[in-house]
Structure formats: C-alpha cells, structure tokens
Amino acid sequence: MKQTIGFIILLLGLASCSGGSVSEEEQFVGDLLAKMTLEEKIGQLNQRTGQWEMTGPAPKNDNSQQLLDDLKNGRVGSMLNVVGADATRKAQKLVVENSRLGIPLIFGYDVIHGQKTMFPIPLGEAASWNPDLAKLSSQIAAKEAAAMGLHWTFAPMLDVGRDARWGRVMEGAGEDAFLGSVFAKARVEGFQGDDLSSELTIAACAKHFAGYAFSESGRDYNVVEIGGESLHNLVLPPFKAATDADVATFMNAFNTIDGMPATASSYLQRTVLKGQWGFDGFVVSDWNSIGEMIEHGAAANLKEAAERAILAGSDMDMEAHAYVGHLKELIEEGAVDIKYIDDAVRRILTIKYRLGLFEDPYRYCDENKEKDLIYTAEHREAARKIARESMVLLKNNNGILPIDKEVKSIAVIGPLADDKDSPLGNWRAQAIPNSAVSLIEGVREAAGSDVKINFAKGCDLSIGKRTFFDFMTINEDDRSGFKEAIRAAKKSDVVLLAIGEDAFQSGEGRSQTDIGLAGLQMELFDEIYKVNKNIVVVLMTGRPVAIPEIAEKATAILETWHAGSEAGHAMADVLFGKYNPSGKLPMTFPRNVGQIPIYYNYKNTGRPGAEGAGQTLWSCFTDSPNSPLYAFGHGLSYTSFTYSDLKISENVISADGNVIVSVTVKNSGDVAGEEVVQLYIQDEVATYARPVIELKGFDKIALAPNESKEVQFSLTNAELGYFHPNGTYMVEPGTFKVMIGGSPSSTLKSSFEIK
Numbered sequence: 001m002k003q004t005i006g007f008i009i010l011l012l013g014l015a016s017c018s019g020g021s022v023s024e025e026e027q028f029v030g031d032l033l034a035k036m037t038l039e040e041k042i043g044q045l046n047q048r049t050g051q052w053e054m055t056g057p058a059p060k061n062d063n064s065q066q067l068l069d070d071l072k073n074g075r076v077g078s079m080l081n082v083v084g085a086d087a088t089r090k091a092q093k094l095v096v097e098n099s100r101l102g103i104p105l106i107f108g109y110d111v112i113h114g115q116k117t118m119f120p121i122p123l124g125e126a127a128s129w130n131p132d133l134a135k136l137s138s139q140i141a142a143k144e145a146a147a148m149g150l151h152w153t154f155a156p157m158l159d160v161g162r163d164a165r166w167g168r169v170m171e172g173a174g175e176d177a178f179l180g181s182v183f184a185k186a187r188v189e190g191f192q193g194d195d196l197s198s199e200l201t202i203a204a205c206a207k208h209f210a211g212y213a214f215s216e217s218g219r220d221y222n223v224v225e226i227g228g229e230s231l232h233n234l235v236l237p238p239f240k241a242a243t244d245a246d247v248a249t250f251m252n253a254f255n256t257i258d259g260m261p262a263t264a265s266s267y268l269q270r271t272v273l274k275g276q277w278g279f280d281g282f283v284v285s286d287w288n289s290i291g292e293m294i295e296h297g298a299a300a301n302l303k304e305a306a307e308r309a310i311l312a313g314s315d316m317d318m319e320a321h322a323y324v325g326h327l328k329e330l331i332e333e334g335a336v337d338i339k340y341i342d343d344a345v346r347r348i349l350t351i352k353y354r355l356g357l358f359e360d361p362y363r364y365c366d367e368n369k370e371k372d373l374i375y376t377a378e379h380r381e382a383a384r385k386i387a388r389e390s391m392v393l394l395k396n397n398n399g400i401l402p403i404d405k406e407v408k409s410i411a412v413i414g415p416l417a418d419d420k421d422s423p424l425g426n427w428r429a430q431a432i433p434n435s436a437v438s439l440i441e442g443v444r445e446a447a448g449s450d451v452k453i454n455f456a457k458g459c460d461l462s463i464g465k466r467t468f469f470d471f472m473t474i475n476e477d478d479r480s481g482f483k484e485a486i487r488a489a490k491k492s493d494v495v496l497l498a499i500g501e502d503a504f505q506s507g508e509g510r511s512q513t514d515i516g517l518a519g520l521q522m523e524l525f526d527e528i529y530k531v532n533k534n535i536v537v538v539l540m541t542g543r544p545v546a547i548p549e550i551a552e553k554a555t556a557i558l559e560t561w562h563a564g565s566e567a568g569h570a571m572a573d574v575l576f577g578k579y580n581p582s583g584k585l586p587m588t589f590p591r592n593v594g595q596i597p598i599y600y601n602y603k604n605t606g607r608p609g610a611e612g613a614g615q616t617l618w619s620c621f622t623d624s625p626n627s628p629l630y631a632f633g634h635g636l637s638y639t640s641f642t643y644s645d646l647k648i649s650e651n652v653i654s655a656d657g658n659v660i661v662s663v664t665v666k667n668s669g670d671v672a673g674e675e676v677v678q679l680y681i682q683d684e685v686a687t688y689a690r691p692v693i694e695l696k697g698f699d700k701i702a703l704a705p706n707e708s709k710e711v712q713f714s715l716t717n718a719e720l721g722y723f724h725p726n727g728t729y730m731v732e733p734g735t736f737k738v739m740i741g742g743s744p745s746s747t748l749k750s751s752f753e754i755k
C-alpha cells in the first residue's frame with residue numbers, strides 16, 4: 001500500500017515543478033479521491049470508538065469482530081477513545097497494511113483541559129481573563145496528547161452558557177460571547193500551533209455547533225428555543241473566532257434549535273459555516289447525534305437521518321453507524337448526490353493530509369516521546385501558574401487573606417480538604433486518579449513548621465462509585481466527623497473550609513435543579529461558624545453555586561474551581577500571598593436557582609426591575625432581588641486599583657469610524673497585583689433592543705504599588721455593531737455609552753455618537 005501513497009506523492013512533486021496552479025494538498029487529495037470506491041469513500045465518513053487493545057482479544061459481547069473487519073477493509077476513517085502510542089500504532093497498522101488504499105485513521109479524543117497534566121477546567125481558566133494561559137495549557141495538552149498517539153481533540157467547547165443548572169458550563173468560557181471568542185482563538189491556536197503536521201500539535205474541534213448551552217431549563221440534551229438575534233450575537237461569535245483561527249474541525253450538537261436538529265441544520269453547517277465563513281475543514285457529528293434525530297422526531301429511521309445529516313453538511317458520523325449503513329443505498333437511489341459524499345471525504349482527507357498522516361501514518365505513535373513528554377515537572381509548573389491565575393477572590397473581609405504571618409494555627413476542614421481527585425475535574429482524559437495536589441498538602445507545604453495545622457474532614461461529600469458514567473451518591477446523613485472538625489476549628493486562629501462540588505457533579509449529563517452545596521456541607525459550615533468566625537471558604541466547583549448564607553457569614557471566599565493537577569499548590573500560593581489573586585468571574589453567581597437564567601448583559605425590558613422585592617408591576621421578583629450574588633467580571637485583589645482620566649478620542653463618528661478610549665489605572669495599594677481592565681459599551685437605542693452593558697475589550701495589566709498605566713482600546717464597527725435576527729450585521733446611528741473599570745458594577749462612564 002505504501003507504494004501507492006508514495007507514488008502519488010512523487011506525482012505531486014512533478015506537478016508542483018511544472019508550476020501547476022492546484023496546490024499540492026488539493027492535488028494529492030483530488031488524486032486519492034479519484035481512486036476511491038464508493039464504499040471506501042463512505043468508510044472515511046465513519047467514526048468508531050475503541051475501548052480495548054486493538055489486536056488483543058476483542059470483547060466477545062459486542063460487534064468488535066465486525067469493527068476489526070471494517071477497519072481492515074477501509075470502512076472506518078477515524079476512531080475515538082483509542083489512546084497511547086502502542087494502541088494507536090496497532091490500530092493504524094491494521095488499517096494501513098490491510099485496506100486497499102491504506103488511508104490512515106485519524107484518532108480523536110476529549111482533551112478538554114489537559115491530557116495527563118490537568119489544568120483548571122475551562123470555566124476556571126477563563127476566570128484568569130488571560131488568553132495566553134489558555135493557549136499555553138492547550139499547547140501542553142496537545143504535546144501530551146500527540147505523544148500518546150492522538151491527532152485530534154474534541155475541544156475547545158465554545159458554548160456560551162448562562163445556565164448554571166447545566167453541568168457542562170464547566171467546559172466552556174462562561175456567559176459572554178466576547179470573552180468566549182478571545183478564548184476560542186487562544187485555545188485553537190494552542191492546540192494547532194502554526195503547523196498541524198508537527199508531532200507536537202493536534203487538530204482542534206469547535207463544539208457544539210450550535211446553541212447546546214441554551215438547553216431549556218438547563219436540562220442536558222433538552223430542546224433549544226432561541227431567536228436569530230441571540231443565535232447570531234451570543235451563540236455564534238466564538239465559533240466564528242475559531243473559524244478565523246483556522247480550526248480544523250467542528251462538532252455539531254445533540255439539540256434542536258427551534259425544532260431543527262443542529263445535526264440536520266443546513267443553515268448552520270452549509271450556509272453559515274462552510275458558506276459565509278469559508279470553513280474548509282470537516283464537521284463531525286456528536287456521539288450518535290445523527291441517530292438521535294429519530295428520537296427527536298426529525299427522522300423516521302436511520303436511513304432518513306443519514307440523508308438529512310449528509311445533505312446538511314455533517315461530514316463524519318460519530319458512532320451512529322448511519323453513513324456506513326445507508327449512504328450507499330441513498331446514492332444508488334439518487335436521494336443523495338455523490339457530490340455531497342465527495343465534499344465530505346475531501347474535507348476529511350485534507351485534514352489528514354495537513355496532519356502529515358499520509359507522509360507518516362505512525363508519526364504520532366512514538367513510545368519514547370510518550371515517556372519523555374508527558375506529565376513533566378515543567379508542565380505541572382505551568383498548571384500551577386494557570387491555576388492560581390484562574391482563582392477568584394469573591395470576598396475578603398478584615399483582610400483575613402493573605403493569611404497573616406502571625407497566625408499560629410490553621411484548621412483545614414471540609415470534604416474537599418484532602419481530596420486529590422476532584423480538583424482534576426470532569427472530562428479528565430488520561431489524568432492519573434487521585435493525583436492532584438490537595439488543599440491540605442498545599443497548605444502544609446506553604447505554612448511552614450511553626451504553624452500548627454489541624455486537619456479534620458468533617459464529612460464526606462459523595463459516597464460510593466464516582467465515574468464519568470455514574471450518578472453521584474451524596475452523603476446526606478453521616479455526621480460522624482463533625483465533632484473532630486469542630487474541635488479543630490475551636491483551637492485554630494483561622495479555618496480554611498474546603499467545600500463545593502465533586503468533580504463528577506458537573507460535566508456532561510450533570511444538570512441539577514438545585515445549585516446550592518450538596519449534602520451536609522452547609523450544616524458543617526454552620527457548626528464551624530458557631531465556634532470560629534474566621535472562616536475562609538475555599539470553594540471548589542465546576543459551575544457557579546448559590547451560596548447566599550456563606551456569602552453573608554464567611555469572612556472570605558476564594559473560588560478555585562476544579563483547579564487541576566497542581567490545585568493545592570496554587571490555592572496555597574494565593575492563600576498565603578505568594579500570588580495576589582487576579583481572577584474575575586466569567587459567569588454570574590446567582591443568589592438562587594430561581595433567578596436563572598441570570599447574566600450581566602441583560603436587556604432593560606419595558607419595566608426595568610426595581611432593585612429589591614416588593615415592588616409590583618415592574619420586571620422583578622416578589623421574593624428575590626434581580627441582582628446576582630456575585631456578578632460577571634467580579635473579583636477582588638489584595639491590593640486596590642483606581643481608575644481616572646477616561647478619555648474618548650471623538651465625540652461623533654461615522655458608522656465606519658473608530659474611537660480610541662483610554663483610561664489611567666493606578667495600583668493604589670501596597671502590594672503588586674494584576675488588574676483586568678474591562679471595556680463595556682451600551683448601544684442605547686437600536687432597532688432591536690441591545691443589552692444595557694456589553695463587554696467589548698479587556699486588558700490584563702500588572703502594576704507595582706503606586707504604579708500607574710494608561711490603557712487604550714479601539715472601538716470600531718467590529719465592536720459597535722450587532723446582528724439582526726436574519727444574520728445581517730448592522731452598525732446603527734445613535735448614542736453609545738462607554739464604561740471602563742475592574743468590573744461592570746464599578747466603571748468610569750462617557751459616551752459618543754454615531755451619526
């Protein structure tokens with residue numbers, strides 16, 4: 001088989017010497033496509049999962065023998081969940097050495113926030129407001145994944161999420177399309193680098209296209225009903241940013257949008273993605289999303305689902321067996337034109353070409369690299385840096401943080417205090433279970449020998465099995481550890497109370513109707529509070545949680561998310577002041593689940609909600625304020641920053657003009673720190689009502705004590721316009737308010753006109 005491929009490459013060389021206008025890539029792919037039978041073409045569109053040693057005894061209880069036969073006969077183009085240089089080499093050999101044309105497999109895997117070295121969950125990483133860190137973590141994840149034989153990650157997840165009941169908010173960059181777009185670009189560039197054929201980079205995948213985070217009531221896989229204005233202004237921008245960053249692949253979504261399955265949406269996949277945006281990679285369906293059209297009531301059977309999906313632009317079929325089972329028949333019946341198959345195959349072959357798989361199908365299967373490149377000290381140091389910059393200081397009364405050097409005893413309490421597994425988060429790829437640095441380990445190392453550490457877990461959070469596929473069993477009645485915890489708190493100057501969520505309480509299939517703290521955690525907090533008021537809550541969650549009582553009573557709250565392999569070290573760096581926290585919330589923390597959906601960039605309504613319950617006939621609740629517990633963009637520092645001299649370059653501009661906005665920021669405290677300077681606008685009057693505030697720029701700056709810096713932003717029509725429901729982008733005349741500050745609630749304001 002190798003001769004065939006080699007021969008084609010030779011031909012290409014000749015063609016390029018003759019100065020052919022067609023690129024080598026196009027020539028190669030075109031020549032290969034011309035050689036393929038219909039069955040071989042359909043095989044390239046078929047993605048299967050592997051869960052075992054490929055040449056070992058395949059499990060007898062499923063269709064594994066059929067899979068092995070399909071692999072050898074070119075009826076599979078990609079596999080997911082086959083990991084490791086050895087396993088991927090064996091699977092690749094099976095295909096390259098047995099199938100007629102020896103077209104290599106592309107191996108995909110969910111490398112969401114690390115491969116073996118785990119970084120903070122993406123929602124946490126977005127709280128750093130530092131896209132360079134997201135690029136770095138993606139680069140390292142790509143290096144480790146590629147060293148383990150992988151070519152492709154099903155990341156970044158770009159779903160803008162406003163609903164903390166939906167467990168998958170942990171995978172995204174929060175509630176804002178602008179912040180999500182910045183992180184989309186960074187993550188794609190991190191995974192793919194500037195050379196996809198390098199064995200240190202992998203293909204990225206913009207997912208889930210589209211609207212999945214708007215699943216009704218936050219219930220996973222539920223229907224999505226959003227109008228065109230929300231689709232174009234909230235949902236699509238991060239996907240456009242990924243496309244502009246040359247993302248190699250897209251993954252569509254399980255949900256319907258206004259009744260249309262995303263997998264069958266020709267508008268999304270052909271009109272917008274492949275048409276308007278010029279995307280030249282391929283779209284993979286989400287797991288069996290083609291087959292699920294039947295359950296949706298959008299296809300009578302798998303054959304009809306296959307027809308709808310291929311015509312709509314779903315190029316590769318993940319585990320529905322729809323294409324390999326029905327496309328041949330659909331072609332022969334004339335229901336589907338071969339051009340749709342050829343287009344999909346061409347896209348897939350192109351990405352395999354760019355990955356260098358035709359030059360060397362085994363390029364990524366190097367067991368030495370696997371040993372040398374993964375889970376290194378350098379990678380773990382990067383994980384620590386990223387983790388501490390992702391943490392958000394939500395409250396810090398009496399300056400209890402950073403922990404005073406005079407403190408002689410610290411109680412470290414809580415079900416997550418010694419947890420070495422939950423900080424790894426869900427979607428943890430090849431992380432070593434129980435390998436994270438726990439809070440207690442980090443505190444013991446940082447506190448030094450003259451500080452007494454009193455550890456007492458207090459209670460378990462979950463009991464029994466905890467895996468990606470199992471529902472959690474929450475401990476609701478074992479309080480046997482309370483006494484010891486109370487004793488530890490009584491005899492300590494400060495209490496660090498580690499509470500929040502188990503890793504597997506968030507992620508796919510983890511929707512909750514209640515976003516308070518599960519189990520006995522609040523009871524434990526109350527018992528501790530009775531004996532020691534100096535409580536620093538170290539929150540470890542995969543989503544925003546409703547913690548109004550804690551917000552009222554705790555002296556300090558540090559949101560650390562599920563912070564990855566180096567969680568405990570990063571937490572200690574912040575708690576003991578080695579690092580001054582700089583994180584800002586990428587997603588609103590509600591007071592209660594009843595407020596959801598709640599987000600910072602809300603629209604005013606015709607009866608703007610009066611703050612505080614009790615005012616009827618206005619857009620508010622009778623039993624809760626409209627305001628959140630902690631707002632998007634909120635995050636405290638150990639120092640303070642003051643803003644002054646807000647300047648706008650023009651008072652009036654044309655629709656294609658631009659405005660330079662500048663502000664001076666000063667570190668008015670006595671410790672160095674980083675500030676996320678945020679630029680917001682309000683388009684006060686528009687054809688379609690606009691939000692009262694929208695993020696349109698940010699810059700994270702480091703300032704020494706008393707140091708000042710001028711920060712500048714440029715506002716152009718790219719920031720000042722918005723999409724009408726039909727997808728037309730408009731910059732409309734009128735007054736634009738400009739707001740700059742360290743959070744949406746504390747900004748300097750000015751305005752300008754667009755004539």
Ligand code: GLC
Binds near residue numbers: 080110207287
């Ligand atoms: C899952 C997820 C998707 C993931 C895919 C492969 O169901 O929805 O995000 O990439 O299947 O594991």
